[in-house]
Amino acid sequence: MQLSFDDLLDDPRSRDLFHTTFVVLDLETTGGSPHDADGITEIGAVRVRGGEQLGTFATLVNPGSPLPPFITVLTGITQAMLAPAPRIEAVLPALLEFIGDAVFVAHNAPYDVGFLKAAxxxxxxxxxVRRVLDxxxxxxxxxxxxxxxxxxxxxLxxxxxxxxQPNHRALEDALTTVDLLHAMIGRLGGHRVHTLGDAIEFSKPITPEQRAKRTLADGLPHAPGVYVFRAADDRPLYVGTSQDIATRVRTYFTAGEKRARISEMIRMATRVEAVTCAHALEAQVRELRLIATHAPxxxxxxxxxxxxxxxxxxxxHFPRLSVVRQLADDGATYLGPFGGRRAAEAAAAACHEVLPIRxxxxxxxxxxxxxxxALAELGRCPAPCEHKITPEVYAETAAHPFRQAVTGDPGPIVEALLARLxxxxxxxxxxxxxxxRERLTAFLRAVVRMQRLSSLTGIEELVAARLDAQGGWEIAIIRWGRLAAAALSPRGTHPRTTLxxxxxxxxxxxxxxGPVPAATAEETERVLDWLERPETRLVEASSGWGSPVGGAARFRTLLGRLDLSARTTE
Structure with missing residues (x-):
């Protein structure tokens, strides 16, 4: 398995090419596919570090099959030379021990790796082998x-x-590859490539735009926060967040970034602005606010x-359901928020399915x-228009169950829909x-989401803290569901002072x-996700934080099954 770019950067042995141990290897084979048979005829390997040769490994290998004449002409290896040589299964233990945890290097490495992995x-x-440099x-x-x-x-x-100079013999070709590797390492400094991770990424094919813009990542902090790609006229093109801004931005200029729209963005970008944050929650919230403000x-x-x-x-007197864009203090009952009209109308249809709402x-x-x-004539509406039902009875049978579902227990509506299903x-x-099922899912998802949001947005102030990896405390002050302040109390500093x-x-x-009066629903949900982590501790709260007894939260398992059923039948 080859490490990811981030993993390589975190590996101390890969930070400096000069102090990295390489095993440079070359194979001679019978010329066939690595999966056909044991086709290796010779192995040559050299272990080097810091320009110094630490050891060599060389052996002929009996492939157990006739050697093609053109291979003999090319390499000078004959069938008679291979007859007394050991088989590959006898060579592998010593070879793997020689490679150890070093970086595997070969010229056209996929070919050599393919034969050795198959063997x-x-x-x-x-x-x-975890790291390969071609x-x-x-x-x-x-x-x-x-x-x-x-x-x-x-x-070369x-x-x-x-x-x-190469002569199609394994050890000599491996020694030539060592010379080539050292010569290229000398040149890599001019490309600002100093670590193994940089070298592996540099060797991968990337667009000219990505290569030309790599300097945009220079000088960015290795800290949590938000980064903003900006155009020549300073317009925000793209906003992102990361625990390590410098490392994340650098990945936009590697072969791993293949998104067409991001490639287009990189061509337009002229600088990257970084906004450091106290911790990941603040970074996520700042990202949402910047995106909402600038619409990159x-x-x-x-x-x-x-x-x-x-x-x-x-x-x-006779309430009805209506899809609206704004909340108002008008005594009405609201369910949401919905991301689109289809979901809102599906939730309304679910209620119309089991409640006599006009x-x-x-x-x-x-x-x-x-x-x-026509619905009244079909018996699907109690006909309040003709006064066939009183406002009191209508409220009891139609309006009250909906209000109860939104603020308390949606069980009666859910059970009625399940029975119909x-x-x-x-x-x-x-x-x-x-x-x-689609209508039930839309209704149930909205109720679960709204009650979860309402549980937090009704609290004037809540303070929570979370222990970070360095022994400090991440602190968040949340007011009416909105992140009002974020801070990091370093190890050795009393958290109360920072708070x-x-x-x-x-x-x-x-x-x-409404349930999201002071922030967007997405921001409050990010805050909730952070608060609900097992390691987060509640420090202070101006009022209790809880959900309705018998509320919508108990239907989360059902909602998961409905989602799974929908994906299975698509």
Missing amino acids: CARHGYPWP TAALARRVFTRDEVPNRKLST ARYLRTPH PYNRRSKFPERVLWLKLTHE QCTPKLSLRVTSPAC RVLAAAERFEEAAAL DQARLTAEAVSPGH
């Missing part, structure tokens, strides 16, 4: 076409006038938090009747059942209407 798998040895791939980045016409080992050796063109999510929808039960839009009078609609499934009306200082600069937050 290890065939004879029951684990493949120990000198052929690295040469494609280091040498231009004006210098060498191709990247063959012989061509002649151009560099290396002490060793290359961010896909969280750009328009104001475009949420709500399902409103109107405040009138679906007409006019405001009804208590004195004058109105003509009944079972009837449809038993009757093999699967398309109708699938549509009802008192954070309070002095904390944002003043006012309550509002």
